[in-house]
Amino acid sequence: MTDYLFENPDIKAIRTVAADLNGQARGKRIARRFAAKALTEGTRFPYSVMNLDIWGEDIENSPLVFEAGDPDGILWPTERGFLPVPWLDTPTALLPIWMFHEDGRPYAGDPRQALARVIDRYTARGLTPVVATELEFYIIDDAGRELRVPPSPRSGKRRQQAEILALRQLDAWDNFLTALHDACEDMDIPADTTISEAGPGQFEINLMHQADALKAADDAWLFKLMTGGMARKHGFAASFMAKPYPDYAGNGLHAHFSILDSEGRNILDDGTPRGSDILRHAIAGCLKAMPGSMLMFAPHASSYDRLVPGAHAPTGIAWAYENRTTALRVPAGGGPARRIEHRVAGGDINPYLFLAAILGAALNGIEDGEAPPEPITGNAYNHDLAQLPTTWQAAIDAFEQSPEIARIFAPELIANLLATKRQELHYMSELSAQEQTDLYLDTV
Numbered sequence: 145m146t147d148y149l150f151e152n153p154d155i156k157a158i159r160t161v162a163a164d165l166n167g168q169a170r171g172k173r174i175a176r177r178f179a180a181k182a183l184t185e186g187t188r189f190p191y192s193v194m195n196l197d198i199w200g201e202d203i204e205n206s207p208l209v210f211e212a213g214d215p216d217g218i219l220w221p222t223e224r225g226f227l228p229v230p231w232l233d234t235p236t237a238l239l240p241i242w243m244f245h246e247d248g249r250p251y252a253g254d255p256r257q258a259l260a261r262v263i264d265r266y267t268a269r270g271l272t273p274v275v276a277t278e279l280e281f282y283i284i285d286d287a288g289r290e291l292r293v294p295p296s297p298r299s300g301k302r303r304q305q306a307e308i309l310a311l312r313q314l315d316a317w318d319n320f321l322t323a324l325h326d327a328c329e330d331m332d333i334p335a336d337t338t339i340s341e342a343g344p345g346q347f348e349i350n351l352m353h354q355a356d357a358l359k360a361a362d363d364a365w366l367f368k369l370m371t372g373g374m375a376r377k378h379g380f381a382a383s384f385m386a387k388p389y390p391d392y393a394g395n396g397l398h399a400h401f402s403i404l405d406s407e408g409r410n411i412l413d414d415g416t417p418r419g420s421d422i423l424r425h426a427i428a429g430c431l432k433a434m435p436g437s438m439l440m441f442a443p444h445a446s447s448y449d450r451l452v453p454g455a456h457a458p459t460g461i462a463w464a465y466e467n468r469t470t471a472l473r474v475p476a477g478g479g480p481a482r483r484i485e486h487r488v489a490g491g492d493i494n495p496y497l498f499l500a501a502i503l504g505a506a507l508n509g510i511e512d513g514e515a516p517p518e519p520i521t522g523n524a525y526n527h528d529l530a531q532l533p534t535t536w537q538a539a540i541d542a543f544e545q546s547p548e549i550a551r552i553f554a555p556e557l558i559a560n561l562l563a564t565k566r567q568e569l570h571y572m573s574e575l576s577a578q579e580q581t582d583l584y585l586d587t588v
Contacts, residue, residue, distance in 0.1 A: 167494030231373030252554035276353035313340035386490030394450030395491030413482035429509015436546025460529030504552030
């Protein structure tokens with residue numbers, strides 16, 4: 145990793161950075177001359193830093209704080225190594241890190257460690273999940289009291305209408321989108337297709353599938369961090385908030401996954417249009433865990449504004465072949481392309497917890513060998529389906545009570561996340577809708 149600094153002598157500062165339970169970037173700025181310490185001695189944070197609320201405050205009565213003396217964990221660099229920070233003027237290198245105990249054991253309250261724990265379950269069975277993500281976001285002029293689409297750099301006009309797959313929208317924002325893709329290339333984020341979406345100033349960028357779920361989560365997390373930074377560099381905001389505009393489409397974050405065996409064969413495919421029995425077992429596991437996982441898919445107060453019937457966000461627990469109204473979609477195409485698309489989550493999620501919940505649930509289903517209900521046809525909103533939790537409180541309760549969640553996440557992480565969300569729920573009631581929007585616009 146030191147080669148990066150040798151090859152980039154202009155670097156003046158290092159940012160060591162980890163994701164907390166809300167997906168917030170927590171870290172330190174280190175002068176270049178002391179960068180080697182982060183590699184040889186690690187970086188120290190209090191364990192409690194991984195468990196702050198959305199305002200960045202300690203959790204009241206947390207056993208990690210005063211009761212324990214607020215001790216430090218030690219954070220070591222991830223496999224990623226140093227990365228450029230293209231949104232800052234000062235030449236800076238980013239060093240992603242994750243938390244361990246002093247004796248080398250992974251810290252169970254670290255969301256990246258939670259995903260690694262799920263991947264270890266797959267590895268023990270000789271299996272490898274292959275993951276791709278689709279991320280939706282808005283670019284927003286937030287300088288005034290009302291959120292608005294920024295004026296087009298080409299025309300100077302604010303186009304306040306839906307622009308689904310509109311080339312003129314891509315053309316209007318070509319400089320920003322090009323800078324975004326250049327930054328992805330610099331940071332080794334495999335950004336593929338970009339489209340304009342259903343809201344004014346809304347875009348979706350797809351990150352290519354890869355047989356490394358940890359890197360897929362890293363890519364999604366870094367993409368969110370980078371997009372926000374690049375937008376500010378261009379004079380506006382970018383937000384993955386689930387529903388920044390009441391009257392326009394929300395931001396989703398969809399994941400596609402398949403599963404390879406030790407010989408590299410996709411075990412979700414059996415050469416038929418129906419797919420393998422393992423495909424259906426994985427679907428059964430995802431459906432069964434879906435109510436308890438809702439806190440991963442809709443983690444914030446504003447997340448539930450997106451989850452309304454007829455708004456291209458699923459509200460019922462169902463699956464189907466080639467049907468975008470369901471929570472789980474099996475896209476067309478067999479062989480290596482046979483996969484499951486999970487469509488519930490908003491753009492405001494923590495990618496590590498999100499993928500841990502999805503992949504852990506699928507493996508639960510494979511281990512149990514259960515069959516799912518029959519796939520539905522037609523508009524899922526018109527079916528009489530079991531419903532996903534519709535409120536933040538209901539999602540918190542379902543998460544706490546779910547036996548499926550207990551199989552996926554460590555007890556410490558479950559307890560920490562429950563404490564975080566209950567504190568946020570309590571204090572969020574004191575904020576107006578405008579104050580909530582101001583809070584979430586940049587943080588999630």
